[in-house]
Amino acid sequence: xxxxxxxxxxxxxxxxxxxxxxxxxxxxxxxxxxxxxxxxxxxxxxxxxxxxxxxxxxxxxxxxxxxxxxxxxxxxxxxxxxxxxxxxxxxxxxxxxxxxxxxxxxxxxxxxxxxxxxxxxxxxxxxxxxxxxxxxxxxxxxxxxxxxxxxxxx
Amino acid sequence: xxxxxxxxxxxxxxxxxxxxxxxxxxxxxxxxxxxxxxxxxxxxxxxxxxxxxxxxxxxxxxxxxxxxxxxxxxxxxxxxxxxxxxxxxxxxxxxxxxxxxxxxxx
Amino acid sequence: xxxxxxxxxxxxxxxxxxxxxxxxxxxxxxxxxxxxxxxxxxxxxxxxxxxxxxxxxxxxxxxxxxxxxxxxxxxxxxxxxxxxxxxxxxxxxxxxxxxxxxxxxxxxxxxxxxxxxxxxxxxxxxxxxxxxxxxxxxxxxxxxxxxxxxxxxxxxxxxxxxxxxxxxxxxxxxxxxxxxxxxxxxxxxxxxxxxxxxxxxxxxxxxxxxxxxxxxxxxxxxxxxxxxxxxxxxxxxxxxxxxxxxxxxxxxxxxxxxxxxxxxxxxxxxxxxxxxxxxxxxxxxxxx
Numbered sequence: 001x002x003x004x005x006x007x008x009x010x011x012x013x014x015x016x017x018x019x020x021x022x023x024x025x026x027x028x029x030x031x032x033x034x035x036x037x038x039x040x041x042x043x044x045x046x047x048x049x050x051x052x053x054x055x056x057x058x059x060x061x062x063x064x065x066x067x068x069x070x071x072x073x074x075x076x077x078x079x080x081x082x083x084x085x086x087x088x089x090x091x092x093x094x095x096x097x098x099x100x101x102x103x104x105x106x107x108x109x110x111x112x113x114x115x116x117x118x119x120x121x122x123x124x125x126x127x128x129x130x131x132x133x134x135x136x137x138x139x140x141x142x143x144x145x146x147x148x149x150x151x152x153x154x
Numbered sequence: 155x156x157x158x159x160x161x162x163x164x165x166x167x168x169x170x171x172x173x174x175x176x177x178x179x180x181x182x183x184x185x186x187x188x189x190x191x192x193x194x195x196x197x198x199x200x201x202x203x204x205x206x207x208x209x210x211x212x213x214x215x216x217x218x219x220x221x222x223x224x225x226x227x228x229x230x231x232x233x234x235x236x237x238x239x240x241x242x243x244x245x246x247x248x249x250x251x252x253x254x255x256x257x258x259x260x
Numbered sequence: 261x262x263x264x265x266x267x268x269x270x271x272x273x274x275x276x277x278x279x280x281x282x283x284x285x286x287x288x289x290x291x292x293x294x295x296x297x298x299x300x301x302x303x304x305x306x307x308x309x310x311x312x313x314x315x316x317x318x319x320x321x322x323x324x325x326x327x328x329x330x331x332x333x334x335x336x337x338x339x340x341x342x343x344x345x346x347x348x349x350x351x352x353x354x355x356x357x358x359x360x361x362x363x364x365x366x367x368x369x370x371x372x373x374x375x376x377x378x379x380x381x382x383x384x385x386x387x388x389x390x391x392x393x394x395x396x397x398x399x400x401x402x403x404x405x406x407x408x409x410x411x412x413x414x415x416x417x418x419x420x421x422x423x424x425x426x427x428x429x430x431x432x433x434x435x436x437x438x439x440x441x442x443x444x445x446x447x448x449x450x451x452x453x454x455x456x457x458x459x460x461x462x463x464x465x466x467x468x469x470x471x472x473x474x475x476x477x478x479x480x481x482x483x484x485x486x487x488x489x490x491x492x493x494x495x496x497x498x499x500x501x502x503x504x505x506x507x508x509x510x511x512x513x514x515x516x517x518x519x520x521x522x523x524x525x526x527x528x529x530x531x532x533x534x535x536x537x538x539x540x541x542x543x544x545x546x547x548x
Contacts, residue, residue, distance in 0.1 A: 039267040074440030080184030120239040225271035
């Protein structure tokens with residue numbers, strides 16, 4: 001009985017996990033194409049070519065593993081090595097968090113985000129991994145104000 | 155590929171910032187090492203097995219970041235940052251990211 | 261000239277390894293299962309071998325320290341004497357090594373069970389005794405348990421079984437992942453049980469030889485398993501019982517007895533010895 005439940009969970013986890021991952025990647029890739037117009041930069045020194053307003057922007061997401069991925073990761077743990085089943089999880093989490101941060105910056109009317117930093121935390125229990133990724137940075141909003149000096153190059 | 159955690163290089167000019175690049179790697183050690191490490195943990199000291207695990211992982215993550223950077227035509231990565239997080243018991247992720255830039259040829 | 265900023269799309273798939281997850285899982289699972297099976301087999305053979313070299317006196321001394329009485333304080337003296345006498349009679353045909361002293365006990369719990377443990381202690385439960393139709397059937401049970409002691413099975417089971425189960429627990433404990441630990445522990449247990457079943461079969465064979473020598477025929481020796489079979493049918497046995505139980509299937513034990521009798525040309529019929537008249541009285545009536 002137990003073995004049947006286990007197999008069912010494994011198959012369900014695999015199917016739904018695969019579906020969710022594909023769907024998420026499609027969404028990420030489509031949104032990244034749009035958001036690439038708003039650069040995210042790890043540098044701490046913003047350009048001084050024109051006046052900017054600053055605003056802290058954050059984006060965060062928690063992505064959970066599925067039963068299949070967790071089981072595979074547990075097996076890898078037995079022999080050691082790269083836990084490849086979690087790579088997609090982390091990659092998606094990071095890109096999603098970045099996108100959410102950028103979307104917030106865009107709403108605020110920013111041109112770019114500076115000093116981007118990431119924080120990764122594992123939430124959930126030791127059996128089923130879920131990771132939270134937090135992306136944050138400073139959104140640079142151009143000020144179209146008094147100074148008549150037309151800004152550098154576009 | 156020049157990899158540095160400086161903001162800018164003293165004698166080289168940055169022409170373009172072309173985006174954030176990142177590399178990550180999740181690794182775990184086999185149970186034998188895990189058992190040794192938990193024994194070692196009773197007495198403290200360096201867990202050499204885990205040090206090695208994270209070092210290997212860091213190298214892979216760096217390689218991946220560099221691959222991304224060269225994929226978008228950068229010749230240097232500045233402001234590089236590392237972060238380590240434990241994903242589940244026994245598995246740790248190394249994450250490294252930085253700004254891909256194009257430096258002016260001297 | 262100031263710095264230009266843009267966000268180029270990094271190539272896809274750098275941080276994600278391309279792999280076939282199903283194949284990856286099957287490969288790792290197969291490797292892990294093989295590893296556990298081999299480990300359990302090696303530890304069992306080695307552990308049992310080492311444990312059997314421990315002198316029997318050590319077992320006895322150990323049990324003396326434990327200060328646990330297997331016997332029911334209310335055991336009827338007649339029953340105690342009878343069980344002792346029967347074990348002596350059957351034991352004569354079992355080649356009990358000199359240093360081994362058997363201790364037979366009666367437990368008034370209604371369990372359908374009997375077992376042999378360290379220090380030559382053999383315990384018979386009321387539930388089992390109650391369902392014995394004649395002495396020949398009981399003698400087979402007695403001989404079977406005595407054979408366990410002679411084979412040093414209790415201590416071998418401890419050395420082989422415990423060491424392999426501990427090893428599996430240690431390995432799967434640190435591996436994390438509840439399901440993985442469960443799968444591997446189950447694998448270890450199933451492998452482990454095949455050793456236990458082998459011990460049972462060996463005890464059956466030795467017991468049957470003793471029964472033949474004691475009574476001149478083996479009639480009624482398979483009675484125990486027939487009774488067990490009926491018992492289990494009533495409870496409804498699961499289809500996994502073949503590999504998930506400590507004992508071989510009853511049908512195959514009955515078969516093995518028949519095969520052995522045929523090979524040795526032992527008569528399978530003969531006069532059955534009745535149990536003493538006071539037997540049911542000792543057990544406190546047939547009821548409860």
